[in-house]
Amino acid sequence: MKTPVQQRHAHCSCGALSLICAGDPVSVSLCHCRECQRRTGSTYGIAAFFPRENVRVQGRTAAYRRQADSGYAVTQHFCPGCGSTVFWEPARKPDMIAVAVGAFADPDFPAPGNQVYAEHRHRWVTVPE
DSSP states (O other), X not given: OOOOOOEEEEEOSSSSSEEEEESXXXXXXXXXXXXXXXXXXXXXXXXXXXXXXXXXXXXOOEEEEEEOTTSSEEEEEEOTTTOOEEEEEETTSTTEEEEEGGGGOOTTSOOOSEEEXXXXXXXXXXXXX
């Protein structure tokens, strides 16, 4: 008998934009870059990377394309109603969709396995080893 694949649900604040992600994320990354700080309104962002074929988007999105610190483009997708950024498409990983971990609102979600752009980390932010 085949074990069913776990499905994780992410959505914006108003619920009009949602994602269903099948299986576990390939990686979870904590990013201290200044663009993630601006995107989240916090001191860092946390992304869960899923294979593109494992993500189903439901609802309308608006998009904003920007250059990442890596030099590659990133297309951020957000809800046109409430403005929540729910996922983004990093050009450097075209086979992946990055989903904002906060959009899952799941305290049992896997913790980040790495952090990037630590040189932009706010001095008072501590991250467990």
